[in-house]
Amino acid sequence: MGLGQLYNRQWIKGVLFLAIGVLGWYFFITDLAESIRGLITLGDQAGGLVKVGKQFKRVEGDHSVYLMIEGLIAFIVMGIIAFLYTLNVKDASQTGKLRDAGKDIYSFRQTLTNVNEKYFPFIILFLPIIVTIFLTVLPLVFSILIAFTNFGGNNLPPGKLVDWTGFKTFLNLVQLKTWSRTFAGVLSWTLIWAVIATVTTYFAGILVALLIEQPRVRLKKLWRTVLIIPFAIPNLVSLLVMRNLFNNQFGPINDYLRMFGLQGLPWLTDPFWAKITVILVNMWIGIPVSMILVCGVLTTIPRDMYEAAEVDGANPFQKFKNITMPFVLFATAPILIMQFAGNINNFNVIFLLTNGDPVNPKYQYAGSTDLLITWLYKLTLNNQEYNFASALGIIIFVMIATFSIYNFRKTKSFKEEDMIQ
Incomplete structure (x- = not known):
């Protein structure tokens, strides 16, 4: 991500896309992958009291509901990164076509001006869309997924783990x-x-x-x-x-x-x-x-x-x-x-x-x-x-x-x- 812009000698844009790509991979390796795994498994160890010798010791286990929410957030972040990656590829491709045609490529300032003129409504709506995804779509998807688990009754975390049950x-x-x-x-x-x-x-x-x-x-x-x-x-x-x-x-x-x-x-x-x-x-x-x-x-x-x-x-x-x-x-x-x-x-x-x-x-x-x-x-x-x-x-x-x-x-x-x- 960003290498296409660097190849086309768009240094500022290339560095920005490269930084986004590096951060995306860093969060994926350190956090997102584990969050997605938690969404799939919903936890490996339930919390509660464990007998050690003659005493009981409290063990902090996995909270299935929190793991589900974190996994959904991870999917949303990955979707945003994938969207930015698509823009990066499309931008590099269009710039490459201009170079092949012998035309001048946009400078970083010209790119900002062009984006502002053509895509200003989308730029303004980007932040509200992100907020809507996290505050409306995420709770809606979460409430739907709950129907396909055994979360309820006596099976409540963190004392017990929640499992996927399909259409049961x-x-x-x-x-x-x-x-x-x-x-x-x-x-x-x-x-x-x-x-x-x-x-x-x-x-x-x-x-x-x-x-x-x-x-x-x-x-x-x-x-x-x-x-x-x-x-x-x-x-x-x-x-x-x-x-x-x-x-x-x-x-x-x-x-x-x-x-x-x-x-x-x-x-x-x-x-x-x-x-x-x-x-x-x-x-x-x-x-x-x-x-x-x-x-x-x-x-x-x-x-x-x-x-x-x-x-x-x-x-x-x-x-x-x-x-x-x-x-x-x-x-x-x-x-x-x-x-x-x-x-x-x-x-x-x-x-x-x-x-x-x-x-x-x-x-x-x-x-x-x-x-x-x-x-x-x-x-x-x-x-x-x-x-x-x-x-x-x-x-x-x-x-x-x-x-x-x-x-x-x-x-x-x-x-x-x-x-x-």
Whole structure:
């Protein structure tokens, strides 16, 4: 690295590339090679107490998780060095072609000027890209790799070493009865919840927007302001208040039901009613969002289309079906897809309202209202089942990415944008 520039008599550039190459080889020999080996083996000796004679001596062993992180960092550094080496070869090749053609080669100052003119955006973006790789890509890859190990439960470093297990964690999710029952139950409820939560908030938002936009309705701004308040209040506050309102013992809602001679309902302690409760509360929070979006779309629909439909004898339902709804769907279909994907990962409503409860004795570390995302949270922070949590994270990502990409490409707004491009 750098010898091509020295051969072409570009001394400063050659020395710089040579220094980078020498440093790269030095770090590879002294550190990077060992770090990559640690990523492959995940350690040779576990830490702990070893009996020496009549006494126990603490031995500092390998920490598999640290070795995995160091190995990933080593791969990233090697990738950066390989990228610089590619630039070095390309630069030497281009300079050699100029010499063969009998043209003058760039001096170091001319090279800097040329790079600044042609590649200034890339130079500015280089540092943010490096930071993104280390702070975003590295943790993402690390969390994915955890799913292919036995890191979790009683197998925690430094007391024990972590081993690569391939797809065993994913197989256990569907083969072991305790895990497969929980996975199937939580997955089915997650999909049911996502569909119901999306449909109810979306179409109820359309209904509210249509009612507000009726010509005979006065004080439209006031109604919009009042109905947007649930969205304006932070979800944390709203959900904690709702949790107290629906409390079975001292909640005001059950108190009012008893005042009318009715029995209080087990809003948060019965599995069925707990699911009904989270759906109702989600409607309270989500309808204002859809209402505002649809109100904006309704203002863009040309009035002459409605007038022409009235001349043709169309009734209100036909105007809604053939004019209003196509316009609304065209403008909000991508947002509808995003809402469905967001409801699959709707952590706040479930965790803050029910904490995934009531407890289900047939489930492994999950409650009756837990979604995949809240189950993942419990597996990670409460039970230290990191490999199963990582596997769930991968499954959630594949589900959402597949659904979102497929359905977004099917929307008319995407197809028309693609035709324009």
